[in-house]
Amino acid sequence: MTDEKTMTIREMCEAFDVTPRTLRFYEAKELLFPIREGQKRLFTRRDRARLKLILRGKRFGFSLEDIRQLLDLYHMGDQQQTQLAKTYEIAQDRLQSMIDQRDELNEAIDELKEQMRWGEKMLASMSNSKKAAE
Amino acid sequence: MTDEKTMTIREMCEAFDVTPRTLRFYEAKELLFPIREGQKRLFTRRDRARLKLILRGKRFGFSLEDIRQLLDLYHMGDQQQTQLAKTYEIAQDRLQSMIDQRDELNEAIDELKEQMRWGEKMLASMSNSKKAAE
DNA sequence: AGGATAGCTGACGTTTACGTAATGCATACG
């Protein structure tokens, strides 16, 4: 057993800094599949792995629906071949868009740095002329 | 005059692949400032530059409000010093978050590639056992 | 003059991703 301990909803919330509402919402949208003990949710190692990917995907600006499709790639042990192939294609597309996004991000970073150098010069010259006026 | 030609709302829409509603919405939110000829909007070179940055920001997952603040950095000729300094700070924060995002994106790309190699192996072995069964 | 075309202003509708009560069950605690 590789750390097959389950967590309550509160423990999850503290561990990942989300609200209970968020976790229940993700379950409703079939992004997480906590098991039930009575009526209580118990989150497994698998749920934790998925939640980590969900939160990361969100930081990249992907929608929950986008993320849901990608998640299958990380948990496809029992899939059919055709389903797996489709998932693989989706993953390829997503990978490409992530690479594109990274490249554009690099460009944007360089441009912003450039602008900020300009801003520094402006700040410097403004504080100079202010000193001269005193 | 450095290409100081204005564009109608339709021309903008085709050039940037957005709807008129979007452009009017951005104006209402003070992201764009088209001049008026009668009651018609005329978009300037400045608006085009800003729109390009807006759309890019959106692809990075920034909110319009985030973007609005950043935009000031690119068009701060007539600002006061204090205002400029504040804008500069905002830009620094944003730059850092973009760098963080890029780094995390690189990690995610590597992980996804790894998963896909695994998926390829699965696909291969599944098609093998299928051939063997025939 | 009478459309067709392009743009305008409200104003209400929609989707996404949750927030926020209101109400109910179950268990632990003094």
Next chain:
DNA sequence: CGTATGCATTACGTAAACGTCAGCTATCCT
């Protein structure tokens, strides 16, 4: 035994970012 605590389910509310539709103008064309 009562109550406080933790989690549950409905269900309605909300902010962001537009979509959509109705009704009004100005202009150009024949």
